[in-house]
Amino acid sequence: MLKIKNLEVSIDNRVILQNFNLEVKPGEVHAIMGPNGTGKSTLANVIAGREGYDVKGEIIYKGKNIMQMPPEERAREGIFLGFQYPVEIPGVSITNFLKTAVNEIRKHKGLEPMPAAEFLAFLNEKKKIVEMQTTLASRSVNQGFSGGEKKKNEIFQMAVIEPTLAVLDETDSGLDIDALRIVANGINKLKNKDNATIVITHYQRLLDYIIPDFVHVLYKGRIVKTGGKELALELEEKGYDWIKEEMGL
Amino acid sequence: MQDNTDKILNDVTQGDYKWGFVTNIETEVIPKGLTEDIVRLISQKKEEPEFMLEFRIKAYRHWLTLKEPQWAHISYPAIDYQDIIYYAAPKKKAQIDSLNEADPELLATFDKLGIPLNEQKVLAGVAVDAVMDSVSVATTFKATLAEKGIIFCSFSEAVKEFPDLIKKYLGSVVPYTDNYFAALNSAVFSDGSFCYIPKGVRCPIELSTYFRINAANTGQFERTLIVAEEGAYVSYMEGCTAPQRDENQLHAAIVEIVAMDNAEVKYSTVQNWYPGDKEGKGGIYNFVTKRGMCKGFRSKISWTQVETGSAVTWKYPGCILLGDESVGEFYSVAVTNNFQQADTGSKMIHLGKRTKSTIISKGISAGKSNNSYRGLVRMTKNALNARNFTQCDSLLLGDKCGAHTFPYIQVNNKSSKISDDQLFYCNQRGINTEQAIALIVNGYAKEVLNKLPMEFAVEAQKLLSISLEGSVG
Ligand SMILES: Nc1ncnc2c1ncn2[C@@H]1O[C@H](COP(=O)(O)OP(=O)(O)O)[C@@H](O)[C@H]1O
Numbered sequence A: 001m002l003k004i005k006n007l008e009v010s011i012d013n014r015v016i017l018q019n020f021n022l023e024v025k026p027g028e029v030h031a032i033m034g035p036n037g038t039g040k041s042t043l044a045n046v047i048a049g050r051e052g053y054d055v056k057g058e059i060i061y062k063g064k065n066i067m068q069m070p071p072e073e074r075a076r077e078g079i080f081l082g083f084q085y086p087v088e089i090p091g092v093s094i095t096n097f098l099k100t101a102v103n104e105i106r107k108h109k110g111l112e113p114m115p116a117a118e119f120l121a122f123l124n125e126k127k128k129i130v131e132m133q134t135t136l137a138s139r140s141v142n143q144g145f146s147g148g149e150k151k152k153n154e155i156f157q158m159a160v161i162e163p164t165l166a167v168l169d170e171t172d173s174g175l176d177i178d179a180l181r182i183v184a185n186g187i188n189k190l191k192n193k194d195n196a197t198i199v200i201t202h203y204q205r206l207l208d209y210i211i212p213d214f215v216h217v218l219y220k221g222r223i224v225k226t227g228g229k230e231l232a233l234e235l236e237e238k239g240y241d242w243i244k245e246e247m248g249l
Numbered sequence B: 001m002q003d004n005t006d007k008i009l010n011d012v013t014q015g016d017y018k019w020g021f022v023t024n025i026e027t028e029v030i031p032k033g034l035t036e037d038i039v040r041l042i043s044q045k046k047e048e049p050e051f052m053l054e055f056r057i058k059a060y061r062h063w064l065t066l067k068e069p070q071w072a073h074i075s076y077p078a079i080d081y082q083d084i085i086y087y088a089a090p091k092k093k094a095q096i097d098s099l100n101e102a103d104p105e106l107l108a109t110f111d112k113l114g115i116p117l118n119e120q121k122v123l124a125g126v127a128v129d130a131v132m133d134s135v136s137v138a139t140t141f142k143a144t145l146a147e148k149g150i151i152f153c154s155f156s157e158a159v160k161e162f163p164d165l166i167k168k169y170l171g172s173v174v175p176y177t178d179n180y181f182a183a184l185n186s187a188v189f190s191d192g193s194f195c196y197i198p199k200g201v202r203c204p205i206e207l208s209t210y211f212r213i214n215a216a217n218t219g220q221f222e223r224t225l226i227v228a229e230e231g232a233y234v235s236y237m238e239g240c241t242a243p244q245r246d247e248n249q250l251h252a253a254i255v256e257i258v259a260m261d262n263a264e265v266k267y268s269t270v271q272n273w274y275p276g277d278k279e280g281k282g283g284i285y286n287f288v289t290k291r292g293m294c295k296g297f298r299s300k301i302s303w304t305q306v307e308t309g310s311a312v313t314w315k316y317p318g319c320i321l322l323g324d325e326s327v328g329e330f331y332s333v334a335v336t337n338n339f340q341q342a343d344t345g346s347k348m349i350h351l352g353k354r355t356k357s358t359i360i361s362k363g364i365s366a367g368k369s370n371n372s373y374r375g376l377v378r379m380t381k382n383a384l385n386a387r388n389f390t391q392c393d394s395l396l397l398g399d400k401c402g403a404h405t406f407p408y409i410q411v412n413n414k415s416s417k418i419s420d421d422q423l424f425y426c427n428q429r430g431i432n433t434e435q436a437i438a439l440i441v442n443g444y445a446k447e448v449l450n451k452l453p454m455e456f457a458v459e460a461q462k463l464l465s466i467s468l469e470g471s472v473g
């Protein structure tokens, strides 16, 4: 589904990611772990097509090189980014925002816009997935949300949009234990054999709930170690210094 | 509503002014220029009673003593007042009750503007007075309104049919001595709407005047007068468009509102005069004096405006809060793009005890435009426990435009930009940048749009997205 080859990303001539390779197949969950500032969010942004980076290499998605594809098209093609810091959009209700998004994606697929009543019912159904209490029509996107609510809202949007490839950037940070469980359960419910998830995380605790098929350790812009779910535990136990020593970095 | 919003945002794909067409219609015009004889000629064309002619002549003579104001934060080439035609009228006039006799071109024009004048087709619940160039061409729903004792007709008609009301209220809120453009309008105004709501009557439908400039080289000088007697209520909407021409055209209007004890008047404007092209050529100069007098106890007047048009806008709707506990409100969204200039704001003069006023002003600037807010809140000695709330902020798109605030009382003033983070967030959900801007701008302006009557809110949202198209990226 996704193949990243020899990716090199720099900002203002400073290299952030280099020699980065990753392959994700349908039905898989990949975890990317690494200390702060190693380039995890940069990777997520580049996959989603954010501008402002100098990008070399190849990103192949569904068999197509998407390096030149604008972010809205990537989104319509099924790439979803759960933001580490979801931005506030004052005055734009969640309902209106998602309706615009969903109808754009439907248009891209050659479908008619969803009728209003049907859409509202659809949203209410999806709210259950992350136990959203928020009244969507009256609240602006992320405005005045607590850290936890923002993260829940990201997964709620993911449930509504039903992406093929979800990249979740530190969706676990800022969540208390109950919220973490709810969010993780939500992500698990959305999983099926045709979609794939990349979970970016700083801590292993999210991986107690979401069992990854692969764990990659990102350090200074490269994947320095790849393993199964046990790697996350090992990392938690021994810390990143262990990786440093192990790899002779 | 929500539904409509989306439809509109989707519908809108072209950024051009859509109302720029010209109607080929036989028009009667008088010679160019402004003299006392011209003023007399206008009055004579309109078969006015003596008192109107006197009013005009006094205003004209006063105007001669004045200089065009220069204090606003706008600049434009000097206006040659002798190069303007002060009266133009479609020749074949629609009769009040039989639109059948109206020029079909004229009806087609208003149809094209989305303002059908045929009562079978009109928007449910909205009575329309249509003004083309200098004269009112049709008023719908008159009979329905008359049953309730409501008068809604063209100004010219009111002068003849209800001279006592006109004599009593004309110039009572905006005297011809008020300012340069008010004096000019008082001398040469050709038509407009008059609306009178008798004691205790709530007007059951929205009243609306639609102004259309069609003829070339003409100025449009209309007057609106609204009187709400004790306990009366009316919601009034004003809309306007003009053909796309390379020359600038002058529009100088006056709106006067009087509200007696416990009366309420809501006045909404969607101003969409031709703004000029992308290089700043052409467009309407819009110099307007709008004022409401809250004369009675607990009377209330609110102004809501969405301004997207005109090359130059100079406009400060306000309220004189004379009655104790009266309330004045001003909600505004002003958008400027390309080379547009706007200097707008509100004046609230508190005279009565426990009077309250609210000013919410939102400026949105793009391109090389300039958008200034100018506010005045005055609390006089007698205005015990009077209160004002002012919130004035602006949204800048790009870095070549400007926003300025000239408040005499400043309560809250912030300037923000649409951030890249917001745009990327929208993009990431499948929403392209233009649409994202429309969403964010509408969200920003929502507080004001929510105050508009339904029919207008939809139109206003559509306008906002159209006028900002191509302003980023
Ligand atoms: N827009 C930017 N401009 C300059 N430097 C940036 C920018 N975004 C990220 N960086 C830098 O790139 C590095 C990686 O950042 P980031 O991808 O956010 O790391 P992580 O998500 O792993 O904490 C950091 O050193 C950060 O300072």
Ligand SMILES: [Mg+2]
Pocket (backbone or CB within 6 Å): A040, A041, A042, A084, A169, A170
């Ligand atoms: Mg990060």
